[in-house]
Amino acid sequence: MAHRYWLMKSEPSAFSIQDLRKVRNQTTSWDGVRNFQARNFMRTMKKGDRVLFYHSNAEPPAVMGVAEVVTEAYPDDSAFNPKDIHYDPRSTPARSLWDMVDIKLVRIFPAPIPLDRLRQEPGLKRMELLRKGSRLSVQPVRPEEWKIVLKLAGS
DNA sequence: GCCAACGTTGGC
């Protein structure tokens, strides 16, 4: 089965794509997702799936580069820690409510693709990111949308 | 900082 495509949002003030470049193995666990739809998407991710890394709440908001799924969904242990900002007592190691995946940096685009640039592309009209009021932090990307975005990135 | 859009919570 062919790999699937996704988009994942991060606020660069919390964790940027430059941060991802610096961490060990350029790999991080995508913890802290506390939205069921986003969690469910992560649960369907397969090793090798490709991810657009998006900076939200940024100036400008933009697609920054590409990452890949290297570990499929497993319990998000940040939910178990009362001191963690994402603590959720409903989730326990025995019965994990929240999951995460590991992603690894593939590449950072030479130039970010700003949100308003994406909006100019007729082929991206249906993209989840561009839907009015869309807030999903993990979302699927159609293959044809992926192709357009990568073309905009100059690949 | 504002606020529209959305998801979640909880009283009934």
Place this chain on the structure above:
DNA sequence: GCCAACGTTGGC
């Protein structure tokens, strides 16, 4: 099961 109140997201 409804839905008002509330909290969050995220563009602007």
